Amino acid sequence: MNPVVIAGAGPVGLWLAAELRLAGVGVTVLEPRLAPDPHSKALTIHPRTIELFACRGLADRFLGEGFRIPSGHFASLDHRLDFGVLDTDFRFTLAIPQARTEELLEEHARVSGVDLKRGHRLLSLSDNENSVVIDAEGPDGAYRLEAEYVVGCDGTRSTVRQAAGIAFPGTSYSVLGWLADVSLDFPPPGGAFSAGNGNGGLMVVPLPDGKYRLVGSAPEDVRGDWPGDLTLDEVRGKAVAAAGTDFGAHSPVWLSRFTNAARQAERYRAGRVLLAGDAAHQHMPAGGVGLNVGVQDAMNLGWKLAAAVKGEADLLDTYHDERHAVGVDLLESTQAQTSLMTAFSPDGQQLRGLLSKLLAEHPSFARGLAERLSGLSVRYPAGDGHPLTGVRAPNLRFADGTTLFDRLRSGRHVTVDFRHDELAEDRAEWKGLTTATIRPDGHVASAA
Incomplete structure (x- = not known):
């Protein structure tokens, strides 16, 4: 019997698989695609996700390839959120195509010993309480396998979610967005750029291969019907309307539309079946947080699922409790940003201007939004009532030259005894502690 089978080898499935292997649990990943999709839906890695990579010794691989942007945006407002004020080693967003992220994570997963089966698709499953029976197909035809647990990391149309009978309530789309990966004859100075007015909004982000991603929305995109395939002429027109120029856009490698459909799984767990990433939540990609929340789902689930397989503890219900709440906040934020990004009327433009002014005038308000967007503000319910729990x-630095992230590389709980582990930095909130135990996902399990 397979200990764990994961459906989907996107960033979420790959990260979860590697986490399970780090804990010594066998895992098989079924992925219909023979290779990663060359078209990258996601482009942004936020500070908290870089921290997770650092906790496993992988951050430098990503930092060496991505384009660093020292800020983020909320609803594409003119006043950007300064990430330089965040309490992290990584005070920036990292622009790196999802295709490359998947390549790096696949390499990590394979080195970890993950059994990744490309060209294999999960067709159906049946949870019989003691195991899950899976019907699948691969290059040699249909076959059946059995697992202790199955995790659906197979996207918004998740076969696992549907087979498990987990409802996916929410709203259908009423707004379209668009993106274009193109070459620019006259790129904006510094690479990154954003602009907007009553005629539309536009963001420009440089890609590592010398191309640029243009992404935006316009008044004609506030609709509930599908207008057909996006064209380069349409992209140029929308860019000129929003920014006064199309930057000499040409030679597109990918043109696509996306929507603001918003749905969330009622449960992230049904018996021996679990969901993570887009299989658990669908939303407008406002702020570029989707991939990040999915990887953070996997980080939360990995050590808990490993403990269940090994018979050490049953914490799987806490996975739903902790991450479903994060998903609720995710949909609230992305839907609110969508409303602001498509506020093209004169009154809507006044609202955007006022909020942008408030962000500039109230640094604490701007920092709060930056902490939410970056993923650093997530806190789980405290069990012992201590202010730090959850x-x-x-990345605490110790007098012996080590850091907390160094100590977390094993994927196990780390207990810091402050009577011996002297901090090499001034952190008022950690003063007075005798001990603190940090979970494998980097959240405080207990403090005393």
Whole structure:
């Protein structure tokens, strides 16, 4: 019997698989695609996700390839959120195509010993309480396998979610967005750029291969019907309307539309079946947080699922409790940003201007939004009532030259005894502690 079968080898499935292998649990990943999709839906890696990579010794691989942007945006407002004020080693967003992220994570997963089966598709499953029976197909035809647990990391149309009978309530789309990966004859200075007015909004982000991603929305995109395939002429027109120029856009490698459909799985767990990433939540890609929340789902689930397989503890219900709440906040934020990004009327433009002014005038308000967007503000319910329990732990530096993230590389709980582990930095909130235990996902399990 397979300990764990994962459907889907996107970033979420790959990261979860590697986490399970780190804990010594066998895992098989079924992925219909023979290779990663060359068209990258996601482009942004936020600070908290870089921290997770650092906790496993992988951050440098990503930092060496991505384009660093020292800020983020909320609803594409003119006043950007300064990530330089965040309490993290990574005070920026990292622009790196999802295709490359998947390549790096696949390499990590394979080195970890993950059994990745490309060209294999999960067709159906049946949870019989003691195991899950899976019907699948591969290059040699249909076959059956059995697993202790199955995790659906197979996207918004998740076969696993549907087979498990987990409802996916929400709203259908009423707004379209668009993106274009193109070459620019006259790129904006510094690479990154954003602009907007009553005629539309536009963002420009440089890609590592010398091309640029243009992404935006316009008044004609506030609709509930599908207008057909996006064209380069349409992209040029929308860019000129929003920014006064199309930057000499040409030679597109990908043109696509996306929507603001918003749905969330009622349960992230049904018996021996679990969901993570887009299989659990669908939303407008406002702020570029989707891939990040999915990887953070996997980080939360990995050590808990490993403990269940090994018979050490049953914490799987806490996975739903902790991450479903994060998903609720995710949909609230992305839907609110969608409303603001498509506020093209004169009154709507006044609202956007006022909020942008408030962000500039109230640094604490702007920092709060930056912490939410970056993933650093996530806090899980405290069990012992201590103010630090449940918070994400920063990369504490110790007098012996080690850091907390160094110590977390094993994927196990880390207990810090402050009577011996002297901090090499001034952190008022950690003063007075005798001990603190940090979970494998970097959140504080207990403090005393």
